[in-house]
Amino acid sequence: xNPNCARCGKIVYPTxxxxxxxxxxxxxxxxxxxxxxxxxMKNYKGYEKKPYCxxxxxxxxxxxxxxTPENLRLKQQSELQSQVSPSNSQNSHGENPP
Numbered sequence: 293x294n295p296n297c298a299r300c301g302k303i304v305y306p307t308x309x310x311x312x313x314x315x316x317x318x319x320x321x322x323x324x325x326x327x328x329x330x331x332x333m334k335n336y337k338g339y340e341k342k343p344y345c346x347x348x349x350x351x352x353x354x355x356x357x358x359x360t361p362e363n364l365r366l367k368q369q370s371e372l373q374s375q376v377s378p379s380n381s382q383n384s385h386g387e388n389p390p
Contacts, residue, residue: 313341
C-alpha cells in the first residue's frame with residue numbers, strides 16, 4: 293500500500309516519492325515551509341520535522357541554564373568577585389596603589 297503525502301495528503305506513488313523527515317512527500321510537495329521553493333535531499337534543512345531552505349531555516353534560540361549546585365556556586369563566586377573594588381587589590385608590580 294502506498295503512503296499518503298505529508299503535505300497534500302494524497303497517495304504518493306514510488307516514482308514521485310521523497311522519504312525524508314520520517315514522512316513521505318511528492319517531489320513537488322517537498323518545499324520550504326516559508327518561501328515554497330522546491331527542495332531535494334541535498335539542499336533541505338529539517339526543523340521540527342518540516343523542510344526549510346537554507347535562507348528560511350529557523351534560528352535556534354538559546355535555552356536557560358539549569359540551576360545546578362555547581363552553576364549556583366559559580367554564579368555566587370562571580371558575584372563576589374565583581375564586588376571586589378580595584379582599590380583593594382595590588383597593581384601589576386605587586387605594590388600597593390598610591
